[in-house]
Amino acid sequence: MTLEMLVASAIGLLTAAGIYLCLRGRTFPVVLGLAMLSYAINVFLFSMGRLIVDRPPIYQKGVDAYTDPLPQALVLTAIVISFGMTALVVVLALRTYLETGTDHVDGTPDERDGPA
Amino acid sequence: MNHLLIVPIALPAFVAALTLLGMRRTLALGRAFSASACLALVLIALGLLWQASDGTITRYALGDWPAPFGIVLVLDRFSALMLLMTSLLALAVLVHVMVTGLDRRGWHFHPLFHFQLLGLNGAFLTGDLFNLFVFFEVLLIASYGLMLHGQGTARLQAGVQYVIINLVGSTLFLVAVGILYGVTGTLNMADLAVRVAAAPASDQGLIRAGAQLLIVVFALKAALLPLHLWLPRTYANTSAPVAALFAIMTKVGVYSIIRVTTLAFGDDAGAAAWAPASWMLPAALLTVVIGFIGLLAASRLFELAAFAIIGSTGTLLVAVALFEQSALAAAIYYLPHSTLAGALLFLTADLIARRRADLDDRLQPGPRHAGIEPLSLIFLLAAVALAGLPPLSGFVGKLLVLDAARDHAAAPWIWATILGTTFLAIIAFARAGSLLFWKSAQVETLPRTRPPDLRPLALLPASGLLALLALLTIFAGPATGYAGEAAAQLLSPQLYIETVLGGHRGGVR
Known part of the structure; x- marks a missing residue:
């Protein structure tokens, strides 16, 4: 199995799980x-930037194989933002649970209590 | 190098930090700083508008890095107009907040407000796709804080949904940016335009997918039909002045759709040319219908205002979806009107709800209250503006949209939708107005708590917005002229691309 196949299927699996859980x-x-x-997005x-193994991320004259450093910088930004946002959602979800007594995203009690 | 271009981004950042660090304890000082910064932003935006009005495109290379490698800020007619509108709206909302004392009801209103302005101004100025993502995140993070400001159970519940939907939106944005970078190898929008035009046929399918995904994310912000479900609950449950400021958030989506499509996915883009055109028009027409039907179904004044925002943004998107010069010009004229009128309705609704004590903003007849005469007059004018009746600028805007759509294949649909929904809007606003004001004469019971009297100062922000709408109507000639020139500039992006990528090193013009 190639590296590309492995990474691609990992992204697919993570995305599928993510979408299922988001719903x-x-x-x-x-x-x-x-x-x-x-x-998955990270x-x-x-x-x-293409999967290139064991090459420096900096372009130099005379070096013909190097990895693209830009996606790494993008990922770093994306990680920071998504990390902070996840923390915010957790706090918000907790506050909502404490104020409403339910952890349902609609803020309504369980289904058996009937639609709100 | 023209350093005025960085000020709309740098100034809110400094003011936000200052009000956060130094002025937490002394509200008066924080208010003074906050308000004077807003006033300064208006003046700077006026200066930038004057600078852009003769058709020059100015770029500002951050850190003096040449264009495709560093981040650039770009000012043209359209972005200058958006900057001016943002600063005027911010000033009105801030005055309203200070007069009504919303900033006393929790910490950190002023820092969040300025971080929001930082994100908005940045999104309007940036010439880099990933930088656009970052500014979107800045304005969203600030908006989460503002939306929850003042707290309360309903607000928290709506807040969770708002944050989650926008996080999913940000994820999609990154996928789109990733695809476009993977195929073209650039994130600079001008460079992207060049590379998309030169892309081999085998890459064009991927570029088209990336473009569509990007437009879907912007459509989520603009509350285009299947993606509008988050808006009514969010706007109706946050505090009204914040919702008034959020009137510009949907327009950030519209701005981004126009900017990215005309620049990078225009006529030269091969398979990705005008990528969203095929599906955006029907979606926009349905958005208008849903928005104005929602007006009829609203049981609260804030819900009414939220659906009015969906409807008027939908009207705007109908004009944008034609992707043609006169329609785009109509959209650029209608855009400030739609923003200011939506904000005006929210501010008016807030003033009314405050006078009605325990009835709050519910659409039920209540007893007569202090200041009912001026409030009913302002509500009437706001309704006239949002429904698009003469004499205010909404009428001119809708007329321009209808005129631009005359030769389009879908013209009957567009005319029927816009005229029909205007009728719906008139009915809905008439119903709301008669419930709120007319029937108050029949109600005898006194409210349990006596609502506060209406101070003349409290009417100032709403009257200011009304005056702006009146100016937009009186000076419709110059305004439509400017809009036409801005549309022409957007649809021939060669000058933009040359200015950004051109041989001038380091942003010297």
């Missing part, structure tokens, strides 16, 4: 889903 009704799975999605952005 759940409770906040905790949704937060996990968002985290999964952001991991790997995806990284691989957009």
Whole structure:
């Protein structure tokens, strides 16, 4: 199995899990889903500079094989933002749970209590 | 190098930090700084508009790095107009917040407000796709804080949904940016335009996919039909002045759609040429219908205002979706009107809700209250503006959109939708107005708590917005002229590309 195949299927699997979890009704799975999605995106952005193994990320005259340093910088930015945002969602979800007594994303109680 | 271009981004950043660090304890000082910074932003935006009005495109290379490698800020007619509108709206909202004392109801209103302005101004000025993502994040993060400002259960619930949907949106944005970078190897929008035009046929499918994904993200911000579901609940449950400021958030989406499509995915883009054109028009027409039907279904004044924002942004997107010069000019004229009128309705709704004590903003007849006469007059004018009736600028804007659509294949649909929804809007606003004001004469019961009297100063921001709408109507000639020139500039992006990538090293013009 090539490296490309491995990375691509990992991104696909993470995205699928992320989308499934994002569509759940409770906040905790949704937060996990968002985290999964952001991991998938980080790997995806990284691989957009092509997968090149064991080469310096800096271009020099005379060097014909190097990795693209830009996606790495992009991934760094994306990681910082998604990390901060995940923390914010967790705090928000907790506050909502404490104020409303339910961790449903719609803020309504369980289904058996009937639609709100 | 013209350093005025960086000020709309640098000034809010400094003021936000100052009000956060030094003025937490003394509200008066923080307010003074905050308001004077807003006033300064208006003056700077006026200066930039004057600079851009003769058709020059100015670029500012950050750190003096040459264009495709460093980040550039670019000022043209369209972005100058957006800057001016943002600063005027911010000033009105800030005065309203200070008069009504919303900034007393929690910490950090002023820093969040200025970080929001930083993100907005940055999104309008940047010439780099990833930088656009970063400024989107800045304005979203600030908007999460502002949206939750003042707290309360309903606001928290709506806040969770708002944050989650925007996080998914940001994820999609990164996928789109990743695809475009992977295929073209650049993130600078001008460079992207050149490389998309030169892309081999085998890459064009991927570029088209990236373009569509990017436009979908912007459509989410602009609340285009299937992606509009987050808006009513968010806007109706946040504090009204914040919702008034958010009137420009949907326009950031519209701005980005126009900017990216005309620049990079125009006539030369091969398979990706005018990528969103095929599906955007039907979606926009349905958005208008849903928005104005929502007006009829609203049970609260803030819901009414939120659906009015969906409807008027939809009207704007109808004009944009034609991707043709006169329609784009109509859109650029209608855009400031739609923003200011939406904000005006929210500010008016806030003033009314404050006078109605425990009835708040529910659309139910209540007893007469202090200041009902001037408030009903302002509500009437706001309704006239949003429905698009003469004499205010909404009428001129809708007329321009209808005129531009006359030769289009879908003209009957566009005319029927816009005229029909205007009728719906009139009915809905008439119903709301008669419930709020007319029937108040029949209600005898006194409210349990006596609402505060209306201070004349509280009417100042709303009257200011009304005056701006009146100016937009009186000076419709110069305004449409400017809009036409801005549209022409957008649709022939060669000058933009040359200015950004041109031989001048380090942004010297």
